[in-house]
Amino acid sequence: MSADVSSPERLATRMADVGGLPVHRAVPQRALRKVGAWCFLDHLGPAVQHGERSLQVGPHPHIGLQTFTWMIEGEVLHRDSLGSEQVIRPGQVNLMTAGHGIAHSEESLGSPRIHAAQLWIALPGSERGMPPRFQHYPDVPRCSQDGLDISVLAGEALGQVSPVQVHSPLVALDLSLRADAPSPVTAELPLRADFEYAVLGLTGGITVDGLAAAPDELLFLPAGRGVLRLQCTPGTRLLLVGGAPMHEDVVVWWNFVGRTQEEIAQALADWEAGTGRFGAPVASPLAPLRAPALEGRLRAG
DSSP states (O other): OOOOTTSOEEEEOEEEEETTEEEEEEESBTTBSOBTTEEEEEEEEEEEOBTTBSOEEEEEEEBSEEEEEEEEESOEEEEETTSOEEEEOTTOEEEEEOTTOEEEEEEEOOOSEEEEEEEEEEOOTTTTTSOOEEEEESOOOEEEETTEEEEEEESEETTEEOOOOOSSSEEEEEEEOOTTOSSOEEEEEEOOTTOEEEEEEEESOEEETTEEEOTTEEEEEOTTOSEEEEEEOTTOEEEEEEESOOOSOOEEETTEEESSHHHHHHHHHHHHHTOSTTOSOOOOSSOOOOOOOOOSOOOBO
């Protein structure tokens, strides 16, 4: 990646399937393994659900991370091996801290449309073996600037502090411009020079520091800049995520975040053997997921 902080870097996303629905996977990819401690970013929808084409993700395990779900449209039921059952609705955040190990499922409740982002946060080495927990946040701070409606999903920005409990210096914002706005807007948002950032357009058109991006194109901004110059057309929605560069190498494979291939292999063996590491069986009608074969060497980044 370029070290020239004056120019964002535009990166394509790739298509993946999650629980029967196509998603755009922005992170990780070959050119960008993580943004701060954010090591995974999926954009789901906006999509119409019907029949088998709906979000149905059976019980599956996680280690070493926090799953962070931001709901824009639709309703999804979260169940986990701690006994949690929680519906997430638009404007809400579900945060699940896997730590040493947890399992969960996700089921759409039949809303005709679904639109969401799911991110993973790699836990720092000192916290990655912590006990698992689940937290639901029905509200996050909201503000406006230069015509944009802004939700502070994680961290601190624009004088607002998210209540979402994380373990690394990071930030996440949802920014939107109403479809009935009379014209495009230009905004300047303060950034932390010690953070690196990524911008992912969800709908509409955006331009960052003169570089245009279509929906589901990712713009990466290296550390060193103090302001984000953003242009948005009416109907635009985007995510801005950032954090202090994470200098720990992490290995992301299937639903696990670890440090070595041996650690990943042990977690896989524990899941397949049903050792109890991942808690009680998840009270879901869906069948548990089966992991792919662990072959070759895994890439750390």
